[in-house]
Amino acid sequence: MIIAAGLLATPLAACGGDGDSGNDAGSGSDKIVLGFSQVGAESGWRTANTKSIQDSAKEAGIELKFSDAQQKQENQIKAIRSYIQQKVDIIAFSPVVESGWDTVLKEAKDADIPVILTDRAVDSTDTSLYKTFIGSDFVEEGKKAGDWLVKEYEGKTETVNIVELQGTTGSAPANDRKKGFGDVIAADPKFKVIASQTGDFTRAKGKEVMEAFLKANPDIDVLYAHNDDMGLGAIEAIEGAGKKPGVDIKIITVDAVKDGMQALADGKINYIVECSPLLGPQLMDLVEKVHAGETVPARVVTEETTFTQEQAKAVLPTRQY
DSSP, X not given: OOEEEEOOOOOOOOTTOOSOOSSOTTSOOOSOEEXXXXXXXXXXXXXXXXXXXXXXXHHHTOEEEEEEOTTOHHHHHHHHHHHHHHXXXXXXXXXXXXXXXXXXXXXXXXXXXXXXXXXXXXXXXXXXXXXXXXXXXXXXXXXHHHHHHHHHTTTOOSOEEEEEEEOSTTOHHHHXXXXXXXXXXXXXXXXXXXXXXXXXXXXXXXXXXXXXXXXXXXXXXXXXXXXXXXXXXXXXXXXXXXXXXXXXXXXXEEEOOHHHHHXXXXXXXXXXXXXXXXXXHHHHHHHHHHHTTOOOOSXXXXXXXXXXXXXXXXXXXXXXX
């Protein structure tokens, strides 16, 4: 994957596994030992992300110790402390939420174990607590979603009622995708977000919350879902209510996983903003450079695109995830 590396001073398991894997860090092996704490397995995106990291570590000859946090910050903090005790060479993790990491990151720093943030950022003001952050620009993803909506309704004056399925409360993608989208549509008063609630990035919760939206708000024009899985759950709710997704209610989602792209090609989703989960190769490259003491960018932004229904039909046969 192509990446664009910036120097912005800003503030990723065996599937189904919950414990550490691999040999002890002090086993005498010459391999780099990477301790990685994953958010969980809440979506198709996350499953693809985990596989990319596992496969890339194996290919690079890096010993991977993995922990699934099951979407709980306390599990990630426990895993990071375990990696510190095991004296791994590098720690990488995708933070469940943005806040509350300073103490454990200071423990890693005191133990001289470099930390790499993947996919999601933390809000620590002390950027010396981690070496680099690799991931998408979530604000830009939200803006892309908003830009499509503005163009779709260009020249129309009627009120556009929008409902929003947010990601996990307090997470960077949820905060930033909401902000980027909101900033764009705020310029035109006809766009009104009449309901906004977390769907925890899961299909089941997306369906449940959308059912509640439909009962409370009979006139919904647009759904903006922070990921494909919530959007796919919402489609079930929309069809269950006797409405036609993509027609009666226009749908914008983020991710572009295969199930989402299929729904887009089928006309049930109108637009998808890509957020690539295939960060493994880039992460391993950074791990090797950090371990070798090389200087790395403070921020590595993945380059991504967007998809219309026709574009989805064209790329779907070769979609990797």
